[in-house]
Amino acid sequence: MSYLQTKVLSHAQRVRKLYKEALREIYAHYHERAHVRYWCVMLRAKFDEHKNEPDMRKAKQLLLEGERKLQENRHPFPFKFPHSPGGVAYGRHPPTPDWILDTWHPLEKAQYPEYFARRDVRKREFIERWEKKYGKSEDTHHH
Known part of the structure; x- marks a missing residue:
């Protein structure tokens, strides 16, 4: 809002x-x-x-x-930039969620070694911060 x-x-x-x-x-x-x-x-x-x-x-x-x-004096059809809210192209290409990168094949990830090394570090840091704040999640999928 x-x-x-x-x-x-x-x-x-x-x-x-x-x-x-x-x-x-x-x-x-x-x-x-x-x-x-x-x-x-x-x-x-x-x-x-x-x-x-x-x-x-x-x-x-x-x-x-x-x-x-x-x-x-407002115009009935105000000027809007295409990718701004209300524009003709708004939301046309939504951002790709980060978890998609987890589905990449190791050979695809090998093409960007620095990026994925940094991403793995950031992901570990995020999980540690999450667990410190909210505690470890209970795995309900495995009985």
Whole structure:
């Protein structure tokens, strides 16, 4: 649930987040490079116009207004990177689980001797840490 906010963001962090999301909205609305660049430059100019605002009340009001405008102008099909959550290729090639390497033939493992030597050490360390924390597992498969 990475979409849930778990910490309070500072004003500067919220401004940066607003800027980044506004750029993504521009990418969703415009497809010609010239239009995208034009609106990105206009957006940056708008942010730079108020970047040294000394009055925090006005800065807060500008931030809230910007967040409101962003929500009002959301594209119905927002821009998503292909491999990001919501993208067309998300989860298409799930990562291979580590235990698959245990099924390799010894001749296959011999092609990568340093890797498998280091992996065996790490695997032993992991098992030792596990047994130290949780105790040895009872083997229920052998009677």
